[in-house]
Amino acid sequence: MVIQWYPGHMNSARKKAAEAMAAIDVVIEVVDARLPEASTNPLIRELRLQRQRPCLKVLNKADLADPVVTGAWIAHYNRQDGVHALALSCRKAGEVARLPALCQALAPHRNDNTKPLRMIIMGIPNVGKSTLMNVLLRRKLARVGDEPALTRAQQTTQIDIRHSLTDTPGLLWPRIEYPNDGLMLAASNAVGRNAVIDEEVASFLAGLLLSRYPARLAGRYGLSAEAIAGGDAATVIEQLARRRGLLLRGGAVDLEKAARVLLQDYREGLLGRISLETPETRRAMLAGASAADRAAVPDDDSRGHGECCPTVSA
Known part of the structure; x- marks a missing residue:
């Protein structure tokens, strides 16, 4: 299943975000x-690179993620120019309260009453x-809920005399290039329900959990033991249904x-602290995609001879 979701309001949101970028100092990017x-x-x-703005990259929902994997991601992002990364849970006010000071360190020239720090x-x-x-x-100023795209308008609020904060609508990109990205986003409830088939997303999630966190499923x-050892996502979902008594007429x-039970349990953290990707699996996925792209391009011997170059599925 290829997942694409780009509602019309996101195009307008992108244009407004580009305009706002000219008048801000630091981007707080939440992932x-x-x-x-x-x-x-x-x-x-x-x-942000067009405007040369630094980025505070916030890995939110860290209380739901594998802490070892999160540490690897923090190190990965902190090696990037103009980026400072940290992990937190926005449910913990003390962790969130650190953000203005961290942003201030990224824009030290905006540090007085006449030049307040502007964050987005x-x-x-x-x-x-x-x-x-x-x-x-x-x-409670911004509307929140357990569904994507609740915020539709951009709004700026003064935190205090030295800090202002602009909230923006959730913004996807017009084309999700890698199918696994779309499935991970769907599993994590980041795309609209009308763009996904729950059974296919749950099958993807079950397969991933079998390979990395089998004990959590069990x-x-x-x-x-057979369901776990066999490594079959369909068997996992079928056994889950039978264990929970999720039966249709006729048995x-x-x-x-x-599928909905598995997805909801993952989203609520009831399966434990789980990460769907690591820096290593990301590199492997990109390498596989690059190999497929290369395989789809004819070499010098086949060009102009009417031969079809084979493609390789990533």
């Missing part, structure tokens, strides 16, 4: 700590931008309900 690179919008990087929060839908803003402001759903398993 999902469970899938930091898949949830990084390349358009945001493009916009950006990121894809449902990574916690609005919750982060509400915690920073210590009041512990949560009481799965048999057939309700795969749709079972």
Whole structure:
């Protein structure tokens, strides 16, 4: 399944974000700590680099992610020019309260009452931008909820005399290039329900969990050793359905309900602290995609001879 989701309001949001970038000092880019690179919008990087703005990269929902993997991602991002990365949970006010000082360190020239620090929060839908803003402001200003694209308008608020903060709508990019990115985003509830098929997303998630966190699946759903050892996503979802009594008339398993249970348990952290990608798996995926691209290009011997060069699936 190829997942693409780019509602019309996002094009307008992108234009307004580009305009706002001219009048801000630091970009606070919020990503999902469970899938930091898949949830990084390349358009945001493009916009901030055009204006040469530093970035505070916030790996939010760190309480749901594998801490060892998160540490590897922090080191990865902190090696990038103009980027300072940290992991936090926006549910913890003390962690969020550190952000203005960290942004100040990235723009030391904006540090008095006549030149207040201007920050902007950006990121894809449902990574916690609005919750982060509400915690920073210590009041409920931005609308939040467990569904993507609730924020539709850009708004700027003064935190105090020396700091202002602009919240922006969740912004995806027009074409998700890698299918696994789309599936990770869908599993993490970052795309609209109308763009996904829950059973296919759950099958992807079950396969990934089998390969990296099999004990979590077995512990949560009481799965048999055969289901775990066999490494079959369909068997996992079927056994989950039977264990939970998710049956249709006649005794057939309700795969749709079972898929929703798996996805919701992952989203709520009931399977434990899980990361869907690591720097190593990301590099492997990109290398595989590059190999497929190269295989799709004819070499010198086949050009002009009417031969079809084979493609390799990544």
